[in-house]
Amino acid sequence: DSSILSIKGLKTYYKTKEGYVKAVDDVSFQVPKGSVVGIAGESGSGKSTIVQSIFKVLPRNAEIKEGSIEFEGKDILKIDEKIFNKEIRWKKISWIPQVSMDVLDPVYKIKDQLLETIFAHEDISKAEAMEIIVNQLRAVNLPLDVLDRYPYELSGGQKQRVVIATALLLNPELVIADEPTTALDVIVQAQILNIIRKLKEERNFSMIFVTHDLALLAGISDYIVILYAGKVVEMGKTEEIFKSPMHPYTQLLLKSIPDVRKRKERLHGIPGEPPDLINPPQGCRFYPRCPFAMDICKKEEPQLVNISPTHYVACHLRK
Ligand code: ATP
Ligand code: SF4
Ligand code: MG
Secondary structure, three states, rough: OOOOEEEEEEEEEEEEEEEEEEEEEEEEEEEOOEEEEEOOOOOOOOHHHHHHHHHOOOOOOOEEEEHHHHOEEEEEHHHHHHHHHHHHOOOEEEOOOOOOOOOOOOOOOHHEEEEEEHHHHOOOOOHHHHHHHHHHHHOOOOOOOHHOOOOOHHOHHHHHHHHHHHHHOOOOEEEEEEOOOOOHHHHHHHHHHHHHHHHHHHHHEEEEEEOOOHHHOOOOOOOEEEEOOOOHHHEEEHHHHOOOOOOOHHHHHHHOOOOOOOOOOOOOOOOOOEEEEEEOOOOOHHHOOOOOHHHHHHHHHOOOEOOOOOOOEOHHHHO
16 A cells, blocks of 8 residues: 555553553554654653654563554564664664653764764765765754764754754655654744755655644644544544544644634643553543543443544544
C-alpha cells in the first residue's frame, strides 16, 4: 500500500513494582507516504512511548507486548538491532527527541557530533562529510561558527536547530519529531516550525509530529491521531478533526485552545485527571471525565469505527 509506516495493535507497557503501566495499549495508525501525521494528547497519554517504540530507543523497563510496526513493508520489531542501527536508524528513520532529552553530548563539539552521525552510516571522506554538514547547517539557518562550539555554548533554539540538522543529515524517509518546539519561547517556536515546514517542502519526507498542543498541528499536519490514556480515541484528516471533531475528548481539547481574538478569556484545561494506567478504567478510559458518559461506557470499551473513509472515532455516542 502507500503507507511508509503502519502500526498495528501496538502494546508497549512499562514494568514497575506496582504492576504494568499500560502506556500504549492497542494502538494502530498509518503514515501515508509523503504526509505529516500529528499525534496529539495530554501529558502521559503515551506519545513518546509510541515514538520510542518506532525508533527502538525505549527505556529498559519497557516491553512491547503485542503488535507490529511495518516500515516499508517490514516489521521493524523483528529486525536485528545491529541491522536496524546500521541501515535504518538515522538513515531511513530519524528522530527529533523531546527537548528535555538533551541528546547532544556535552563533551563533543557540534562538528564532531555531526561527523560521527555521518561516519556511523556512510563510507565517505571527511571533506565530503563536511560538505553535507555545511549544507545542512545552512538549511536550518545556523551560522557555521557553531561547528567549533560545545552544546552549552548554544542557545536553546540553536541547540534544537542542531538536533534538527542531525535528524536530516542522511536524508531520511521518515522524520519523527517529538514536541520539537515545546520548552522554547513563542518566537523561537515559530522559527523552528517554519524551518521544519520549509525542509518538509523541499525534501518531501514523511513525518510524525507529536505535540500536546493540538493548535500547532493546524498549520503542519495532513492527518491527526488523538491519543487518550494509551488509546487512539479519534483520527482523521486535519480538517475533519478541526471542523467536525466527534469524540468528546477531542471537542474539549479544541475548546481549550485559546482564541487570540478573546485574549482576556482565561484558558481552562480539561477538568479532571487522566486515569491510572496500571489499573485503567474498564470500558471507556475517558468516562470518569466525560460530560456525556452513559452506563454502557463503564462496561464496554468503545471500538474505533469509520465515520468517513479517513475519519475514525471510538465513542459509544457515535455508533
Ligand atoms: P508528555 O507529553 O509529558 O511527554 P507522553 O504523552 O509523551 O507525555 P509518555 O512519556 O509516553 O507520555 O508516558 C506514557 C505513560 O507511561 C505515562 O503514564 C508515564 O508516566 C509512563 N512512563 C513513561 N516512561 C516510563 C518508565 N520508564 N517507567 C514507568 N512508566 C513510564
Ligand atoms: Fe464519553 Fe462514553 Fe464516548 Fe467514552 S464512550 S467518550 S464515556 S460518551
Ligand atoms: Mg512525551
